[in-house]
Ligand SMILES: C[C@H](O)[C@H](O)CC(=O)C(=O)O
């Protein structure tokens with residue numbers, strides 16, 4: 001069966017661009033970023049434009065009218081790339097031509113792509129192709145990539161309230177780091193106080209992690225890790241800018257015993273991750289399925305990680321991550337991003353954009369929650385999509 005048409009849409013307010021929240025939200029409130037050194041961009045991440053892109057929706061229709069779709073971050077720029085450049089490699093191809101289409105999309109954009117929003121757009125097309133193929137074959141995606149290796153998946157929660165996440169059944173809580181190098185020793189002390197406070201609330205066995213969102217320098221990262229080890233920090237995440245492979249290698253060499261270094265959320269393709277493995281930058285990689293090159297590329301990244309004895313725990317990405325994680329032995333648990341503004345209840349990660357989006361129940365998900373063709377989700381017809389470019 002062939003592909004008839006590719007369409008790209010943009011939608012605002014939550015969805016795959018989960019930073020694009022309209023109301024006051026823990027995810028925007030005084031979280032340390034690479035822009036926090038500027039006083040005027042310290043309090044809110046939206047102030048420097050974290051939500052500037054919005055969500056990209058890619059739809060791919062086969063000649064029999066079956067439609068596969070996917071959502072990622074990419075907004076109008078992503079829509080332009082899909083409609084004006086990538087669509088030519090998809091339309092007219094067979095629905096099974098996923099590997100060839102990926103190769104053509106990547107190689108034709110090499111001169112301006114390789115990472116960032118171009119890879120988000122490629123990921124969106126790739127995920128929509130997997131969704132389409134699953135629908136055509138009447139099979140869930142996890143069955144097309146090797147099948148589940150476990151019946152139940154455990155989740156940790158990312159958000160401002162690990163104590164509430166524990167009550168909701170999660171195995172751990174990842175806190176956004178609030179203070180960075182520009183806040184000096186005083187800020188470092190406040191970070192550790194937050195961790196100590198949470199540890200006192202959740203007890204010794206619950207995992208606690210810090211997400212540093214690319215904001216620190218090497219010296220600060222090592223100081224933070226050493227101070228946090230007293231409170232059993234399980235891993236320190238994305239401490240440094242993604243391009244500082246050398247810094248990550250040094251951080252890992254100096255990390256306290258028992259603590260892991262994680263990164264990769266803003267890394268893309270097998271070549272980007274190869275740098276992380278070659279330099280032994282981390283213990284755990286966190287590719288985002290919607291940003292790293294899609295599922296086709298994630299399967300390669302994951303095989304490479306396996307050969308280097310690294311864990312693969314994808315960043316967020318909802319169903320696109322769940323279908324993958326169930327199928328891999330070196331992905332023993334998954335992330336759930338708490339999208340409730342106060343992190344006090346479980347809300348689907350891409351809310352309100354998808355219908356039938358599964359969520360962990362009591363911190364766990366059974367494979368039966370993914371037992372639908374493709375990725376098993378539908379677009380919410382109440383969300384207003386716009387199509388800025390038509391090829
Ligand atoms: C909380 C983090 O700053 C970011 O918004 C999400 C993230 O990096 C993660 O879930 O990991």
Ligand SMILES: [Mg+2]
Pocket residue numbers: 211213237238265315
């Ligand atoms: Mg992160």
